[in-house]
Each structure stands twice: as structure tokens, then as C-alpha cells.
Amino acid sequence: MTGHWLMKEGQASADQTWSTVDVALAWLEKQYGANPPYERADGLQAYSSLDNKLEYAADVLPRGVDVCWVYYLMSKNLISYSVVCCPNRFHPEISCPLPPQS
Numbered sequence: 001m002t003g004h005w006l007m008k009e010g011q012a013s014a015d016q017t018w019s020t021v022d023v024a025l026a027w028l029e030k031q032y033g034a035n036p037p038y039e040r041a042d043g044l045q046a047y048s049s050l051d052n053k054l055e056y057a058a059d060v061l062p063r064g065v066d067v068c069w070v071y072y073l074m075s076k077n078l079i080s081y082s083v084v085c086c087p088n089r090f091h092p093e094i095s096c097p098l099p100p101q102s
Contacts, residue, residue, distance in 0.1 A: 021061045024083045025054055028069065031081050038072040047071050057083070064089030 018024050032050055040046045057067045061083060068082040086096035 021058060024061060024067075025057055028057060028067065028081070028083060029054060032069065035073060035079050038074055038076070061085060 018027075029050065032053070037047050053069060061067060064085045064087060066082060066084045066088070068080065070078065070080040073079055086094075088094055
């Protein structure tokens, strides 16, 4: 469960701890841009569009719901990155490892 990442020692980073959704969305978009997903040879879309992913993230992050993006790269390697909310909606008993940056 992604909320349990908050308990992993040394996993939190001050430069990746935010208090606004817009900054988290910008980070997700930057990661996506630097690591674009696999494109099918037949031209059909293999994954949900970036716009759909960002729209979903913008909807659920303010409610304390984590966002995970996982997909295959052109190299056939799997990439995964997440924004874990703190406090976490599904794990309110887990404390935040770092205070958020402005």
C-alpha cells in the first residue's frame, strides 16, 4: 500500500515534499515528460493520456488519495512513480516523515 511508504526510513525527500497539489502535478508531468510511455506500432494509444492522468490526480490528491503512475517505456522497462499524501486518507495513523515545503 502506497501509504506505507511514509514509514520507510530515508524515503522522504525535502525537495519532493509539497503542500500544494499544483506542485505535485508539475512533478508528475515532469517525470512523464522525461520518461514517455511506450508507443504502439499500430498507432493506437497504449495508456491513458497525460491529460487524463493529470485530471485524475488533480481530483484525488486534495482528498488525500495517493497517485501512482506505472507504465512501460519504449525500452520495455517498467517505470513507476507515486505521490503519497500525508496525512493519508487510508492510513491516518501514519505520521508525515517531513514537514511540507512551501
